Amino acid sequence: MSGIVLSSSVRQNLLSLQSTASLLATTQNDLATGNKVNSALDNPTNFFTAQSLNNRASDISNLLDSIGNGVQVLQAANTGITSLQSLVDSAKSIANQVLQSPVGYDTKSNVTSTTLTGATSTNLLNFNAGPLVGTAVNNDATGGNAAAISGSTLLSGTAGTGSNDLATGLTTADSLVVNGVTFGFVAGTSSSGTSIGIGDTVAHLLSTVDAAAGVTSSISGGQITFAPTSSTTGVTIGGSAAVLGDLGLTATGNSLEGETLSIAATGGGTATAITFGTLSGQVSTLNQLNTALAANNLQATVTNGQINITTTNDAASSTIGAITGTATAASQAFNGLTAAAPVANATSQSQRAGLVAQYNNVLSQINSTAQDASFNGVNLLNGDTLKLVFDETGKSTLSITGVTYNSAGLGLSNLTSGTDFLDNASANKVLTALNSASTTLRSEASTLGSNLSIVQVRQDFNKSLIDVLQTGSSNLTLADTNELAADSQALSTRQSIAVQALSLANQSQASVLQLLR
Structure with missing residues (x-):
């Protein structure tokens, strides 16, 4: 074959035909795969970039x-x-x-006070509303009783002389309680506030008590009268036996005025601490009492002068806590009270x-x-x-x-x-x-x-x-099928023309062959 010699025109047409065939084969392959880059030989940069994008897309x-x-x-x-x-x-x-x-109980835990004369829901302290009258006497050191004292008589006099003195034996340990206010006796002749000077006059003692205890007092014919300031308040008297005896007065009743009442925590509530009275923070009405009891799961009612305290429905299963305070003392309204346990309803x-x-x-x-x-x-x-x-x-x-x-x-x-x-x-x-x-x-x-x-x-x-990522990869490798189709058509046409050209180039050699025949 090496001895075969082609003419220049034949060789040129043959090379052109081979080139066209190669391009046509590539174009048809691109059409078949849809890619313009099918391997690293086609376009190394696009090929490996697209492969990286596809790999990341696959991982995600x-x-x-x-x-x-x-x-x-x-x-x-x-x-x-x-x-x-x-x-x-x-x-x-x-x-x-x-x-x-x-409520799951036939009877809830409760306690009831003794009768408080005149007590109502609007005034738990309203009793003994009339004036309290006592006859003050002068007791000498020998124990003899002289005539009734006057308003100007000194509280202390000369012991043993029988002079018109009041309680020669008075000391600073003695006291007088009026409407819950305690008056202590002090040395000297001056009385003020809740302090009574032992050397002061009875008249000044009474005016001092009036100012601090909210009462109206008077002395006439040896009688001392303590009267309430209005029809809605009462008067209570207490104190040392010597003082009460000298004034001819007796400690009165079971008033709640000035008394305290404490109830231990009930049913998880807050322990109650109450002081009865009309001052700020004290209790004198049923509404005020219920306000004070509410935090301890308790409530109260007043019937015929008796205060009944019972647990609320929230603490119906509980027993009222221990009851203490001065209101539980002997002769007081809550003396000796202990609440019984509730009675369940089966x-x-x-x-x-x-x-x-x-x-x-x-x-x-x-x-x-x-x-x-x-x-x-x-x-x-x-x-x-x-x-x-x-x-x-x-x-x-x-x-x-x-x-x-x-x-x-x-x-x-x-x-x-x-x-x-x-x-x-x-x-x-x-x-x-x-x-x-x-x-x-x-x-x-x-x-x-x-x-x-x-x-x-x-x-x-x-x-x-x-x-x-996949779109980016495709943009690097996918072929334009319209363009490839046009290229394929053009290459096919070129291939046909190249074949015809090659045929024409070979005709000269065929003419020589004809001469030889």
């Missing part, structure tokens, strides 16, 4: 499955939260039934025991619901943690820490029949815990919703990013 695509599972885990937890909230609402309904049920308590069983059943459902709120082995309501990876490098992640929302995790505990739901206070205590559980669930639902939104945004972002 693989993450979409994991992200999709994460979305389902969050939705499962959110579904669990919704169900738990419904169960908590059911438990609230049961507790509210307790509040709507009749039918009502049986109904409440049934509500306890229903409540505990709801808690059991809360526990099982929290355990079942899982997807693909991950339960965000049972303490699991969900970690999601959003990019191919593993640097973009989100960790969602789970919670434990069984009954204990929500701050709820089983109730005990005969101990719980006995009264309104126990029901309110349960409702407080349930309201707290509802708040906790709503807060977690908000957190889950926020995390779900983040995950869905990243999921959509990754889908869009994959499309961007």
Whole structure:
């Protein structure tokens, strides 16, 4: 073959035909694959760049499955939260039934004072409203009784002389109590405020008492009269026996004026400390008394001058706490009072025991619901943690820490029949815990919703990013089929022309051959 010699025109046409055939083959291959870059030989830069973009798109695509599972885990937890909230609402309904049920006791714990003469709901201190009258005498040191004293007589005189003095034996240890105000005796001849000078006159003693105790006093014919300032107030007298004897007065009645009453904490309430009187912060009416008792789950009524204190419905199962104070002293209205325990109503308590069983059943459902709120082995309501990876490098992640929302995790505990739901206070205590559980669930639902939104945004972002990467890769490698089709048609035409040209070039040699024949 090496000895065959082609003419220049034949060789030129042959090379052109070969070039056209090669271009046509490439164009047809591009049309068949749809790519203008099929290998690194076609365009190294575009080929490897497109391959890198496709690889990244593939890696991110693989993450979409994991992200999709994460979305389902969050939705499962959110579904669990919704169900738990419904169960908590059911438990609230049961507790509210307790509040709507009749009081579970035939008799609540209570105490009743002795009769306070004239006491009413508007004035617990209103008794002994008339004037108190006593005859003051002068007692000499020998114990003899002389004539009645006058307003100008000194409280102390010369001992043993029989002079017109009042209680020669008076000391600073003595005292006089008028309307709950205590007057102490002091050395000297001056009286002021709640201090009485031993050397002062009886008239000045009385004016000092008037100013501090809110009474009107007078002395006439040896008689001392203490009168109330109005028809709505009374007068009470007390103090040292020597003083009362010298004034011819006797300690009066069981007035609550100036007395104190303390009741220990009842049914989880706040201990009560009361001072009876008309001054600021003191108690003189039934409304004021009930205001003071309310924080200790107690309430009071007044009937025929007697004050009855009983527990409220909230603390119907409780016994009134220990009662102390000066109002419990001998001859006082609350002397020796101890409250008895409440008497339960069997039918009502049986109904409440049934509500306890229903409540505990709801808690059991809360526990099982929290355990079942899982997807693909991950339960965000049972303490699991969900970690999601959003990019191919593993640097973009989100960790969602789970919670434990069984009954204990929500701050709820089983109730005990005969101990719980006995009264309104126990029901309110349960409702407080349930309201707290509802708040906790709503807060977690908000957190889950926020995390779900983040995950869905990243999921959509990754889908869009994959499309961007694949589009970029295609732009580097995909061919324009319209252009290739035109090129193919043109190359086919050129190939036909080249064949014809080659045929023409060969005709000269055929003519020579004809001559040789």
